[in-house]
Amino acid sequence: MRPDFYVLSWNDLLVSLLFIAFSLFLIKKWKLGLENTLLIGTLRTFVQLTLMGYVLTWFFDQQHWAFMLMLLFIMIVIASYEGTRRQKNEIPHFFPAMLVALLSSAILILGTILLFILDVEPWFSPYAAIPIGGMIIGNGLNSTALTANRFVGELKHREKEIETLLALGATPKLAVYDSMKASIHAALIPNINAMMTVGLVQLPGVMTGQILAGIDPIIAVRYQIMIMYMWFTTATLANMIMLAIVYRQYFTSKLQLRRELLREKKA
Amino acid sequence: MSYIISFCLCAIYNWPMEKDMLFQFEDVHLRVDDKHILQGLNFNISKGEFVAVIGASGAGKSSLLRMFNALTSPSGGNITFRGIEIDSDIQALRKNVGVLFQNPVVFDGSVRENLLIAGRWDQTISQTLDHEILTALDQVGLVNIKLTHHARDLSGGEQQRLALARTLLNHPQVLLLDEPTSNLDPKLSREIMDQIEELRKALNLTVIAVSHDHMLMRRYAKRVIILSHGEIIGDGDFKTLDKSHAFEDAGLLKNGVNDAT
Numbered sequence: 001m002r003p004d005f006y007v008l009s010w011n012d013l014l015v016s017l018l019f020i021a022f023s024l025f026l027i028k029k030w031k032l033g034l035e036n037t038l039l040i041g042t043l044r045t046f047v048q049l050t051l052m053g054y055v056l057t058w059f060f061d062q063q064h065w066a067f068m069l070m071l072l073f074i075m076i077v078i079a080s081y082e083g084t085r086r087q088k089n090e091i092p093h094f095f096p097a098m099l100v101a102l103l104s105s106a107i108l109i110l111g112t113i114l115l116f117i118l119d120v121e122p123w124f125s126p127y128a129a130i131p132i133g134g135m136i137i138g139n140g141l142n143s144t145a146l147t148a149n150r151f152v153g154e155l156k157h158r159e160k161e162i163e164t165l166l167a168l169g170a171t172p173k174l175a176v177y178d179s180m181k182a183s184i185h186a187a188l189i190p191n192i193n194a195m196m197t198v199g200l201v202q203l204p205g206v207m208t209g210q211i212l213a214g215i216d217p218i219i220a221v222r223y224q225i226m227i228m229y230m231w232f233t234t235a236t237l238a239n240m241i242m243l244a245i246v247y248r249q250y251f252t253s254k255l256q257l258r259r260e261l262l263r264e265k266k267a
Numbered sequence: 268m269s270y271i272i273s274f275c276l277c278a279i280y281n282w283p284m285e286k287d288m289l290f291q292f293e294d295v296h297l298r299v300d301d302k303h304i305l306q307g308l309n310f311n312i313s314k315g316e317f318v319a320v321i322g323a324s325g326a327g328k329s330s331l332l333r334m335f336n337a338l339t340s341p342s343g344g345n346i347t348f349r350g351i352e353i354d355s356d357i358q359a360l361r362k363n364v365g366v367l368f369q370n371p372v373v374f375d376g377s378v379r380e381n382l383l384i385a386g387r388w389d390q391t392i393s394q395t396l397d398h399e400i401l402t403a404l405d406q407v408g409l410v411n412i413k414l415t416h417h418a419r420d421l422s423g424g425e426q427q428r429l430a431l432a433r434t435l436l437n438h439p440q441v442l443l444l445d446e447p448t449s450n451l452d453p454k455l456s457r458e459i460m461d462q463i464e465e466l467r468k469a470l471n472l473t474v475i476a477v478s479h480d481h482m483l484m485r486r487y488a489k490r491v492i493i494l495s496h497g498e499i500i501g502d503g504d505f506k507t508l509d510k511s512h513a514f515e516d517a518g519l520l521k522n523g524v525n526d527a528t
Contacts, residue, residue: 164372164430167336168385168437169362177387254340255357260299 017042060126068124072110072133076102079141086145089152092261097245102140105238109136109230117226132230135206139231140238147187147239148246154179155250156262163257172251180243187239191232198228287314288350289441289473290335295344297330297497304330305497308344314440317467317474319484322494323518328477331494332443335475336364362389365439369446371430373421378404379414382433392436403432406469408462424455428462435466442467444476448483460487481505481519493517 020042027034059071080098087094110133114120120128155162158179165175198204203211206227210220250258290312297305305327312318322328333339334346337357346353348360374381382400386393397414404412407428412421418429427447434442442463448456464487467474478484484491485505493501493513501513508514 160368160370161372161374163338164368165384167338167361167366168433169358170385170388171358174388252340254337254354256338256340 056130059130062126063122063124065122065124068126068129072106072129072137073103075134075137076106079137083141083145083148086149087152088149090261091148091152091246092249094148094246097242098141098144100245101144101238101242102137104241105140105234106133106136108237109234113226113230135227136230136234140234143187143191143235144238144242147183148242150183150186151179151243151246152262154182159257159259159262166255166257172247172255172257175257176247176250180247184236184239184243187235188232191235195228195232198224204228288312289314289348290353291345291347291350292334293345295334295341295346297327297334297339298342303497305341308499310492310499310502312473312475314473315467315471316490317464317488318476319481319488319491320475320477320494321479321481321484321491321514321517321519323479326494326517327497328479328494329445332366332445332475332477335441335443336361336366338366362437363439364441364443365434365437366443366445367427367431367434367447369449371427373418373426373429376418377414378412378416378418378421378429381418381429382414382436384433385437389437395436400432400436403435404428406435406466407432408458424451424459427451427459431459431463435470439472441473441475444474444478446478447476449478449480453483456483457486463487479519481514493519 020038024035024038027038062068076099079102080095083098084091084095091097110129113132114123114125114128118128123129155176162175162179166172204224204227207217207220207224210223211217250261252258288311292308292310295305295308296303308331320328320331330339334341334353337354337360340354348364353360374384379397379400382403383392383395386395400414404410409425409428409432412425418426421429444463447463448459451459460483463474466472474487476484476488481491489504491501491503491505491508492499493508493516495517500516501508501511
């Protein structure tokens with residue numbers, strides 16, 4: 001009974017334009033000067049997502065493991081580049097650090113989900129690999145990009161503290177331990193908070209989408225639980241791998257803090 | 268035979284013996300972004316000396332001090348510690364060469380946690396007993412302080428003493444002081460320097476102190492190295508150098524106030 005009932009047609013979508021029309025009316029009334037931007041945004045949402053739909057349909061028709069791996073790799077490369085772009089400070093070798101962090105977490109977590117949790121047949125089935133892979137990479141990107149920014153902030157803030165520890169005989173890893181801890185905490189606490197309140201305050205997007213598409217809520221909930229666990233593990237793993245590579249860039253082989261990197265401003 | 272002769276010569280002229288040599292700087296340079304911070308430094312420091320490194324701000328004093336515990340490496344030249352390349356075992360070097368920074372770093376936590384911070388990586392420190400901690404606190408003049416007291420609640424002078432006690436728990440042979448009293452009032456500065464001088468004698472420490480306050484330093488240091496624009500323009504005892512105008516050349520007034528800023 002359920003599925004057909006909720007299928008959106010192009011005509012239905014036209015009706016949803018009324019939302020935009022209503023917003024436009026309010027914006028004009030308040031003279032906010034956002035009309036043009038909103039119109040461009042509306043158009044771009046439509047064009048980009050429609051194109052994406054066709055691209056995804058084409059991707060879903062490709063039944064070859066090499067194609068799927070290539071696609072995931074390209075997604076990871078783009079995410080690593082985006083992560084590098086989001087840094088306020090120039091972090092040496094940040095692109096390869098992101099690449100290794102995202103690649104390892106994608107292999108481990110996506111691999112486990114496809115092979116052992118969902119038992120997808122064949123394992124490279126694009127219906128599972130693309131959306132779940134996308135979520136892992138996207139979440140890994142957001143989390144590591146924030147953590148790296150925070151980590152460099154901590155290094156700047158704790159420069160004297162780090163040098164004091166080095167001067168007492170600490171290794172670089174121990175000297176930056178508190179900085180790493182603070183930045184990983186900052187990255188993981190929102191994830192833990194989300195796990196605490198999920199379902200109480202709002203229903204997560206994936207679950208809402210599945211329910212709207214006619215999936216039994218009990219099944220949709222199981223997916224959501226798996227996704228929450230997956231998100232947390234991705235963030236933990238990707239951040240730790242990224243930081244393990246990044247912190248080393250801030251020290252010389254003679255266990256000295258490269259203070260010049262903390263002064264440098266990104267051009 | 269040569270050893271006996273050198274021993275006799277050293278004994279007669281009161282020169283430090285080769286085996287007492289701690290640091291040896293040979294044509295040491297430091298360049299940062301094409302800027303010459305230190306140039307052509309040649310000197311030795313022997314065991315038990317109290318050496319003051321004096322100069323106006325920007326003379327390169329702090330950069331020089333950072334070389335003694337390899338927090339900075341020279342761009343050219345050679346530094347040895349006890350006859351071995353200074354960077355051959357940096358962690359061991361840093362345990363041997365303690366430093367007291369201008370603004371001491373006090374970590375968030377109790378007095379005990381601050382003192383035993385090196386216990387994170389050093390088992391001998393993590394196993395330090397309370398009475399050893401109290402001895403270290405006593406040595407730096409911190410008495411009547413609870414080990415559970417929050418370290419950041421201590422006064423500036425107490426924090427400086429706490430940082431000194433923390434360094435002493437590593438049992439260093441050398442103590443580096445980077446303008447250790449510049450943020451303290453003259454009375455407190457003198458008290459802390461007196462304490463350090465006492466420690467130097469009791470523990471047979473070598474002290475290398477960087478300061479722009481040569482009036483304070485001449486009370487303690489037998490030897491002074493005067494730096495100006497990254498070069499040594501005087502190395503000897505205060506009395507001899509007073510006659511040479513080296514202090515004035517370095518931009519320092521006779522009353523000990525730095526006039527460079």
